Amino acid sequence: MVKTATNLCGIEMSNPVIPASGTFGYGYEFAELYDINCLGTFSFKGTTKDPRFGNPTPRIAECPAGMINAVGLQNPGVEKVISEELPKLAKCFSKPVMANVSGFSVEDYAYTCEKLDKCEQVGWLEVNVSCPNVHGGGMSFGTSPEAAAQVTKAVKAVTTKPVIIKLSPNVTDIVSIAKACEEAGADGISLINTLLGMRIDLKTKKPVIANKMGGFSGSAIFPVAVRMVYQVYEAVNIPIVGMGGVSSAEDVIEMMLAGASAVQVGAANLIDPFVCRDIVNNLPEVMKKYGITDLKEIIGGAH
Amino acid sequence: MQQSIFTVRSNICLAKGVYEMVLGGNGKSVTAPGQFINIKLDGFFLRRPISVCDWSDDSITIIYKVVGKGTEYMAKLEAGAELDVLTGLGNGYDMSKSGETALLIGGGAGVPPLYGLAKRLIAEGKKVKVILGFNTADEVFYEENFKAIGAETYVTTVDGSHGIKGFVTNAFEAAGGYDHTYSCGPEPMLKAVYNASETSGQYSFEERMGCGFGACMGCSCKTKYGNKRICKDGPVLIKEEIIW
Ligand SMILES: Cc1cc2nc3c(=O)[nH]c(=O)nc-3n(C[C@H](O)[C@H](O)[C@H](O)COP(=O)(O)OP(=O)(O)OC[C@H]3O[C@@H](n4cnc5c(N)ncnc54)[C@H](O)[C@@H]3O)c2cc1C
Ligand SMILES: Cc1cc2nc3c(=O)[nH]c(=O)nc-3n(C[C@H](O)[C@H](O)[C@H](O)COP(=O)(O)O)c2cc1C
Ligand code: FES
Numbered sequence: 001m002v003k004t005a006t007n008l009c010g011i012e013m014s015n016p017v018i019p020a021s022g023t024f025g026y027g028y029e030f031a032e033l034y035d036i037n038c039l040g041t042f043s044f045k046g047t048t049k050d051p052r053f054g055n056p057t058p059r060i061a062e063c064p065a066g067m068i069n070a071v072g073l074q075n076p077g078v079e080k081v082i083s084e085e086l087p088k089l090a091k092c093f094s095k096p097v098m099a100n101v102s103g104f105s106v107e108d109y110a111y112t113c114e115k116l117d118k119c120e121q122v123g124w125l126e127v128n129v130s131c132p133n134v135h136g137g138g139m140s141f142g143t144s145p146e147a148a149a150q151v152t153k154a155v156k157a158v159t160t161k162p163v164i165i166k167l168s169p170n171v172t173d174i175v176s177i178a179k180a181c182e183e184a185g186a187d188g189i190s191l192i193n194t195l196l197g198m199r200i201d202l203k204t205k206k207p208v209i210a211n212k213m214g215g216f217s218g219s220a221i222f223p224v225a226v227r228m229v230y231q232v233y234e235a236v237n238i239p240i241v242g243m244g245g246v247s248s249a250e251d252v253i254e255m256m257l258a259g260a261s262a263v264q265v266g267a268a269n270l271i272d273p274f275v276c277r278d279i280v281n282n283l284p285e286v287m288k289k290y291g292i293t294d295l296k297e298i299i300g301g302a303h
Numbered sequence: 304m305q306q307s308i309f310t311v312r313s314n315i316c317l318a319k320g321v322y323e324m325v326l327g328g329n330g331k332s333v334t335a336p337g338q339f340i341n342i343k344l345d346g347f348f349l350r351r352p353i354s355v356c357d358w359s360d361d362s363i364t365i366i367y368k369v370v371g372k373g374t375e376y377m378a379k380l381e382a383g384a385e386l387d388v389l390t391g392l393g394n395g396y397d398m399s400k401s402g403e404t405a406l407l408i409g410g411g412a413g414v415p416p417l418y419g420l421a422k423r424l425i426a427e428g429k430k431v432k433v434i435l436g437f438n439t440a441d442e443v444f445y446e447e448n449f450k451a452i453g454a455e456t457y458v459t460t461v462d463g464s465h466g467i468k469g470f471v472t473n474a475f476e477a478a479g480g481y482d483h484t485y486s487c488g489p490e491p492m493l494k495a496v497y498n499a500s501e502t503s504g505q506y507s508f509e510e511r512m513g514c515g516f517g518a519c520m521g522c523s524c525k526t527k528y529g530n531k532r533i534c535k536d537g538p539v540l541i542k543e544e545i546i547w
Binding site: 022023024025029030032033045053054057058059060061062063064065066067069071074208218219267269270271272273274 | 304306343347348349350389510511512513514516517518519520521522523524525530535
C-alpha cells in the first residue's frame with residue numbers, strides 16, 4: 001500500500017489533490033457528479049467583503065493548451081457565503097475547506113478573513129494577493145514584497161487558522177515576495193495564480209475578452225509553475241501549495257518533487273469535471289510506477 | 304449532466320457551411336428541448352457548446368455552422384469517430400408554457416433547438432408555427448423537416464432570395480395569432496422578437512463559456528431576477544426577466 005497522505009500547515013490530508021479557487025464554485029456543482037470527500041480539500045471561489053458581479057462578458061478566451069479568464073471575482077460577498085454557501089456545502093463535504101479570499105484594500109482582506117476564520121468548516125485561509133490595490137494606484141498587492149507583507153500581517157493579526165498567501169506570477173522576483181510573506185507570518189505559500197494574457201479576434205480586430213486582458217492558465221503554464229515552486233521552495237521554510245496547468249497524477253508528483261506539499265488543479269476541472277476524482281484514483285498506481293511509497297517523502301525531492 | 308463517449312453516425316452538409324451530425328450514445332440525459340451539449344475536440348482546450356436539435360434514447364442530433372477552427376474540425380469528422388461529450392446541460396425550454404398555439408422563431412444557427420421543441424409540442428397536440436430566418440437562399444436548412452412534422456412554416460431571407468424578404472419579424476403578420484413565443488438566434492434577432500411579440504416568451508442566449516456546467520462564472524449575465532449563468536440557469540430566459 002502506498003501512502004498518498006500529506007500535511008498542509010498542520011492539517012492532515014488524505015491526498016494532496018485540491019481543486020483550485022474559481023474552478024470549483026462552492027463545491028456543490030461537483031458534488032452532484034461525484035463524492036467530493038475523496039479530495040484532499042478544495043479551495044472555494046474567491047470571496048470578497050461585498051458582493052460582486054464581476055466583469056462584463058465575454059469573460060473567456062481559448063488559447064492553445066489553455067484559456068484566459070476575466071471573471072472579475074464574481075461572488076455573493078462574505079456574509080452570503082457564510083449564511084448560504086457554507087451550510088449548503090456542509091451537506092456534501094465533511095472535510096476542512098480552503099477559504100479563498102480577495103480584497104481591494106488591506107482592511108478588506110482583514111475584514112473578510114476575520115469572518116471566515118470563525119467558520120468551523122474552514123481549515124485554511126488562502127489569501128489571493130493578485131488583486132489591484134485601489135488605494136495603491138491599482139497595482140496588485142502581489143507585485144510588491146511590502147504590500148504582500150502588509151496584507152499578510154493584517155490577516156494574521158485577526159485570524160487563528162493557517163494563512164496561505166497565494167502569489168501572482170506576474171512579477172520579476174517571486175522569491176522576494178514569498179520571503180516577505182514568510183517574514184510577515186504567513187503559514188504557507190500558494191502559487192501560481194494566472195499569468196496576464198490577451199487574445200485578439202481576427203474577424204472583429206478587437207480583444208476577445210470585454211476586459212481586454214485576463215488570466216492565462218491551463219496546461220501551457222505548467223512549466224512556469226513548476227519553476228516558480230522550485231525557486232520558492234529553495235527560499236522559504238513554510239509549506240507550498242503548487243498549481244498551474246496540473247491535469248494528471250504525474251503532474252501532481254512533478255509539482256511535489258519541485259517542492260509542493262499539496263497541489264491544486266484549476267482550469268482542467270472546467271474541461272473534464274471528473275479530473276480531480278480521477279487524479280486521486282490514479283495516484284497510487286502512478287506512484288508505484290515511479291517507485292514512490294510515501295508522497296510526503298518526495299516533497300522537494302528534485303532539489 | 305453526464306459525461307460519455309458518443310460515436311459519429313453521420314455528418315452531412317445541409318446548406319452552405321452548415322452540417323448535421325448524428326451522434327450515437329446515451330441520449331437519455333437530455334431532459335428538455337433547448338438544452339445543449341459540450342463537445343471535447345482533439346487539439347482544442349475548451350469544449351464546444353452546441354444545442355441539441357433532436358434526441359432519442361440512443362442518439363443526439365446537432366446542427367452546426369462552421370465559423371472557426373473547432374467547427375471546421377467537426378466538419379471533417381467521419382462516421383465512426385468518437386467524441387467525449389457532456390450532455391444534459393442548461394435548463395432548456397419549458398413546454399408547459401406554450402398555450403394552444405406556439406410561435407417558434409429561429410435565426411441561422413439558432414434554428415436547430417426549435418426542431419426538437421416543435422416535434423414535442425406537436426406530439427402534445429399543440430399548434431406550432433415556425434419562422435426560420437436566414438441571410439440568403441443557399442443558407443436555408445430544415446424547412447422541409449419542420450413541414451414534415453406538421454409545423455406551419457415560414458422562411459425569411461434578408462435578400463429575399465427565398466420565402467419572405469427581410470427579417471424574422473417581417474413574417475409575424477403572415478403567421479398570425481399565437482399564445483407564446485420560443486426563440487433562439489443572434490442577440491439582435493432576439494431583441495427584435497422581444498419588441499415585436501405581444502405575448503410571454505422564452506429566449507435562448509449564447510455566451511462564451513469556460514465550463515458549460517455552472518462552475519466558472521464565465522457566462523454570467525444580469526437579469527431582473529438576479530445574476531444568472533447562461534450555461535446552467537439558462538440558456539433560456541423568460542421575457543419578463545431579460546435586461547438588454
Ligand atoms: C448554448 C449554446 C448553444 C449553441 N448552439 C449552437 C448550435 O446549435 N449550432 C451552431 O452552429 N452553433 C451553436 N453555438 C455556437 C457555437 O458554440 C460556436 O459557433 C462554436 O463554439 C465556435 O467554435 P469554433 O472553434 O469554430 O470558433 P472559434 O471562433 O475558433 O472559437 C474560439 C472560442 O470561442 C468560442 N465561441 C466562438 N463563437 C462562439 C459563440 N457564438 N458562442 C459561444 N462560444 C463561441 C468557442 O467555443 C471557442 O472556445 C452555441 C453556443 C452556445 C453558447
Ligand atoms: C475561471 C477561473 C477563475 C479563477 N478564479 C480565481 C479566484 O477567484 N481566486 C483565485 O485565487 N484564483 C482564481 N483562479 C486561478 C486559479 O485558482 C489557479 O491559480 C490558476 O488558474 C492556475 O491553475 P490552472 O492552470 O490549473 O488553472 C481562477 C482561474 C480560473 C481559470
Ligand atoms: S461557462 Fe462556466 S459557469 Fe457558465
